[in-house]
Amino acid sequence: MNEFVTALGWAxxxxxxxxxxxxxxxxxxxxxxxxxxxxxxxxxxxGRYIGVSVxxxxxxxxxxxxxxxLQRDVTPExxxxxxxxxxxxxxALLFSAMRQGQACASAxxxxxxxxxxxxxxxxxxxxxxxxxxxxxxxxxxxxxxIPG
Amino acid sequence: MAHSDRYAMxxxxxxxxxxxxxxxxxxxxxxxxxxxxxxxxxxxxxCLHHARRLLEWAQQEPDRTDAQAVVRAKQVIDGITxxxxxxxxxxxxxxxxxxxxLRRRHRGESAPRDRRWGFGRWVSRIMQHWxxxxxxxxxxxxxxxxxxxxxxxxxxxDLERLLLGAVWNYLERRSDGHYLDFEAxxxxxxxxxxxxRWTTYDGEEAARRFDELVEQAMAGVEKSLHPPAAxxxxxxx
Numbered sequence: 001m002n003e004f005v006t007a008l009g010w011a012x013x014x015x016x017x018x019x020x021x022x023x024x025x026x027x028x029x030x031x032x033x034x035x036x037x038x039x040x041x042x043x044x045x046x047g048r049y050i051g052v053s054v055x056x057x058x059x060x061x062x063x064x065x066x067x068x069x070l071q072r073d074v075t076p077e078x079x080x081x082x083x084x085x086x087x088x089x090x091x092a093l094l095f096s097a098m099r100q101g102q103a104c105a106s107a108x109x110x111x112x113x114x115x116x117x118x119x120x121x122x123x124x125x126x127x128x129x130x131x132x133x134x135x136x137x138x139x140x141x142x143x144x145x146i147p148g
Numbered sequence: 149m150a151h152s153d154r155y156a157m158x159x160x161x162x163x164x165x166x167x168x169x170x171x172x173x174x175x176x177x178x179x180x181x182x183x184x185x186x187x188x189x190x191x192x193x194x195c196l197h198h199a200r201r202l203l204e205w206a207q208q209e210p211d212r213t214d215a216q217a218v219v220r221a222k223q224v225i226d227g228i229t230x231x232x233x234x235x236x237x238x239x240x241x242x243x244x245x246x247x248x249x250l251r252r253r254h255r256g257e258s259a260p261r262d263r264r265w266g267f268g269r270w271v272s273r274i275m276q277h278w279x280x281x282x283x284x285x286x287x288x289x290x291x292x293x294x295x296x297x298x299x300x301x302x303x304x305x306d307l308e309r310l311l312l313g314a315v316w317n318y319l320e321r322r323s324d325g326h327y328l329d330f331e332a333x334x335x336x337x338x339x340x341x342x343x344x345r346w347t348t349y350d351g352e353e354a355a356r357r358f359d360e361l362v363e364q365a366m367a368g369v370e371k372s373l374h375p376p377a378a379x380x381x382x383x384x385x
Contacts, residue, residue, distance in 0.1 A: 030153040030156050030328070031156075033153075033156040033157035033160070034156040034157065034159075034160040034328070035160070036157050036160070036161075037156065037157040037158060037159065037160025037161035037162075038160045038161070040160075040161040040184075041160065041161050041162065041163050101153070102153060102327070102328065105153070105156045105160070105327075105328055106327055106328075108160060109159065109160050109327075112160065112164075113163070113164035
């Protein structure tokens with residue numbers, strides 16, 4: 001039983017990093033495709049499209065930081081906390097990155113037609129980023145309370 | 149990658165089409181559109197191709213009877229695997245059935261006895277309510293009474309505008325929730341077809357073509373009334 005709990009602890013330790021990476025991959029791929037499509041249809045502003053398309057990459061960075069903040073001896077005492085905080089923060093990062101990718105793709109699509117709304121069109125993606133930051137910050141706060 | 153995001157690149161490469169009646173030309177040429185649509189999955193591209201062939205007036209065979217056209221439409225729709233496209237095509241053919249019924253009634257015809265004159269779920273209802281205004285379908289199709297009035301007035305351009313507007317609004321409603329997926333591509337392409345159709349309408353060209361047809365018809369009538377006299381012998385040699 002202890003071995004199983006310990007294994008869950010290790011899974012929780014790596015979850016923020018792994019799930020954040022998966023989310024960032026999906027988000028950047030969706031937004032990146034939209035950026036490429038926009039570049040096919042326009043004659044300028046390419047850097048702007050690419051810049052927006054990498055917004056979902058922040059989640060993997062948050063995941064790495066959470067992973068290091070959780071890093072400690074994985075014992076039956078610490079494993080449940082590592083598993084809970086790690087896995088749930090990982091899922092938060094995963095879904096926020098995926099949805100942020102869609103929001104960025106829509107922003108690219110819209111600002112291609114109406115360049116004047118470029119800044120405003122990024123608001124939904126920025127709000128999604130805010131939720132990812134919540135998950136990140138409070139994971140760090142809770143990680144400080146885990147013994148070991 | 150999520151299924152709903154598959155066509156992010158394709159959709160972003162398509163220019164915004166704007167409103168239908170403000171368009172002076174299609175947002176991109178047919179060649180460029182076909183180039184971009186090459187990114188579609190082959191099965192989905194096939195579905196879209198069948199749907200467009202069925203809906204485009206230029207692709208219709210004018211010699212076909214209504215019954216033959218209905219059978220053909222059913223065959224094509226049964227072959228379309230994508231339920232979204234099937235719904236869109238069915239709705240468009242149902243709309244055409246309604247307009248066909250209005251035109252028949254306008255010509256003074258009585259209710260058809262055979263169900264094979266039209267397509268879709270409203271055929272029986274139209275036959276049953278043949279003499280009612282808008283066939284009793286004004287709640288389902290709020291624009292139908294207006295279409296009837298325009299047809300009675302002979303305002304064909306306004307009627308065309310009304311019908312295209314109804315289709316455009318229907319596509320707008322169906323596009324809800326579809327942003328980067330195949331359904332969004334379908335909506336775009338069908339709207340492109342509508343813009344292509346609307347922007348190629350030319351009043352002067354239509355009047356010229358009408359005069360041409362009248363001249364041809366009158367020439368045929370004159371020929372049958374006054375057959376040419378036998379040519380002089382010297383001209384035969």
